[in-house]
Amino acid sequence: MKRWHRLLQTVVLLVGAILSHASVAALFAGEQIETDAGFPTLTKFIPGDPGRPLVVFVPGAHHNARIAYGGHTGSHDDDFVAYWLVREGYNFLGVSYPLTTHNPVITDTYPNYDARDWGKQVAAAARRAIDEHHLTRKIIVIGWSMGGRSAEPIAEAAKEQGLDLEFFTSFSATPGIMGLVDMNANFPMTASGYADRSNIYPMFMKQIALENAMNGHTIIDTTSYLNDYVGDMPVNLEGYGLHYRDGRFVRDNWADEEEFRVYAYDKLPYIAALMPNEPLDARHALTDQANWGFVMTNKIQATIEASKVDLSAMPRARWLALIDLVRSAPQRLSIEMNGDHFFFIGAAGAHETARAIQTLDDRVAGFKSQLQELVPLKATPN
Structure with missing residues (x-):
C-alpha cells in the first residue's frame, strides 16, 4: 500500500512538473509572471541607463504587451519599439493585463477586473521594476489603442506608489471619453466571462x-499573432459601456466614466500623442490630435486653476503668452508617424517611434518649464 502511495505521489509530482514546464514554455525570453495589485501580471523588463526614466508600455484591446517587444520564434528584436527605446537610453517595461491567449500564459480569468485595477496593477509593476533594478522613480507611460483609457487610473496609482509620471503618450489611442466609440456595441461573452472580439482580428492583421x-x-x-499576441479579455476595459455583473454583460455608461475618470483633469498626467497617417487607421489619423488635444488643454487649465494664481492680475503680455502656450499644446505635444495602428512595429517604424518619444520627452519638459515661467505654480506640474 505504501508503495502505491509513493507511486501516486511520484505521478502527481511529474504531472505538476509537466504542467509547470508547459506554463513556463508559454513565456517568451525575459518574460515574468508576477502578482501586482492582486492580479497576475505578464511583464518584460529591458534595462537601459539606470539614470533615465522607465518607459512603461500598456497594450490595447485584446493584445498583450508583446506587441511592443516581440519574442515569438523567428522574430527580430529590432522590429519592436522596446529595442529602440533602450537604444535611446530608456529602461523598458511591458505590462499586460489579464488576457487569455491561445497558447496560455495567464490561465485564470478575472471578468470583474476594471480600469481601477488596471491602473494599480501597472503602477505596482513599475514600482517593482524600479526597486529591483535601482532606477529613478521617473516613468513615461505609453498607452496604445484602448490603453489610452488607462491614463487617469495609472496616474492616480503612480502617485500612490511614489512615482513621478513625467507624461503619458498616446499611440493611436482613445481617451476614456464616452461616445468616441459605438456605445451600443455588444460583444459575445465567453464561458469564463471574458469578451470575445476575435471578429476584429482580421482588421488588425490587415494593418500588420x-x-x-x-x-x-x-x-x-x-500563426504567432493569433496564438501568442491576442486573446479574450475583461469587458470592463473596452470602453463601450459594457460591464460584467452577475455572470452577464450589462450596459452601464456611467461605470465607464467612474472607472476611466478622464474628467478628473487635475489628476491627469501631462499628455502627448503619436498619431498614424494611414487610411487603414483612419479614425485615429483624423481624430487623435483633437481628442487628446481636448484632454491636454483641460489638464493644463486644471493645473493653472489649482495654482490659485489671479490671472486677472497678470500683465497683459504675459496673459497673451499663456494663451498662446496653452493653445499650442495639441500641435506641439503630438507627432505624426508613418504607418497605421501598428506604426511602431518593424525596424523603421520602431526606430522612428523611439526617436519621437525622445522628442516628446524634450517638448514636454520645455512646455512645463515655459508654463512655470508664466504661472508661478505652487508645485512642479506633473
Whole structure:
C-alpha cells in the first residue's frame, strides 16, 4: 500500500512538473509572471541607463504587451519599439493585463477586473521594476489603442506608489471619453466571462500586413499573432459601456466614466500623442490630435486653476503668452508617424517611434518649464 502511495505521489509530482514546464514554455525570453495589485501580471523588463526614466508600455484591446517587444520564434528584436527605446537610453517595461491567449500564459480569468485595477496593477509593476533594478522613480507611460483609457487610473496609482509620471503618450489611442466609440456595441461573452472580439482580428492583421510590406519582411506571422499576441479579455476595459455583473454583460455608461475618470483633469498626467497617417487607421489619423488635444488643454487649465494664481492680475503680455502656450499644446505635444495602428512595429517604424518619444520627452519638459515661467505654480506640474 505504501508503495502505491509513493507511486501516486511520484505521478502527481511529474504531472505538476509537466504542467509547470508547459506554463513556463508559454513565456517568451525575459518574460515574468508576477502578482501586482492582486492580479497576475505578464511583464518584460529591458534595462537601459539606470539614470533615465522607465518607459512603461500598456497594450490595447485584446493584445498583450508583446506587441511592443516581440519574442515569438523567428522574430527580430529590432522590429519592436522596446529595442529602440533602450537604444535611446530608456529602461523598458511591458505590462499586460489579464488576457487569455491561445497558447496560455495567464490561465485564470478575472471578468470583474476594471480600469481601477488596471491602473494599480501597472503602477505596482513599475514600482517593482524600479526597486529591483535601482532606477529613478521617473516613468513615461505609453498607452496604445484602448490603453489610452488607462491614463487617469495609472496616474492616480503612480502617485500612490511614489512615482513621478513625467507624461503619458498616446499611440493611436482613445481617451476614456464616452461616445468616441459605438456605445451600443455588444460583444459575445465567453464561458469564463471574458469578451470575445476575435471578429476584429482580421482588421488588425490587415494593418500588420501593411507594416510587413513597408518593412520588406514579415514582422509577426499570422500563426504567432493569433496564438501568442491576442486573446479574450475583461469587458470592463473596452470602453463601450459594457460591464460584467452577475455572470452577464450589462450596459452601464456611467461605470465607464467612474472607472476611466478622464474628467478628473487635475489628476491627469501631462499628455502627448503619436498619431498614424494611414487610411487603414483612419479614425485615429483624423481624430487623435483633437481628442487628446481636448484632454491636454483641460489638464493644463486644471493645473493653472489649482495654482490659485489671479490671472486677472497678470500683465497683459504675459496673459497673451499663456494663451498662446496653452493653445499650442495639441500641435506641439503630438507627432505624426508613418504607418497605421501598428506604426511602431518593424525596424523603421520602431526606430522612428523611439526617436519621437525622445522628442516628446524634450517638448514636454520645455512646455512645463515655459508654463512655470508664466504661472508661478505652487508645485512642479506633473
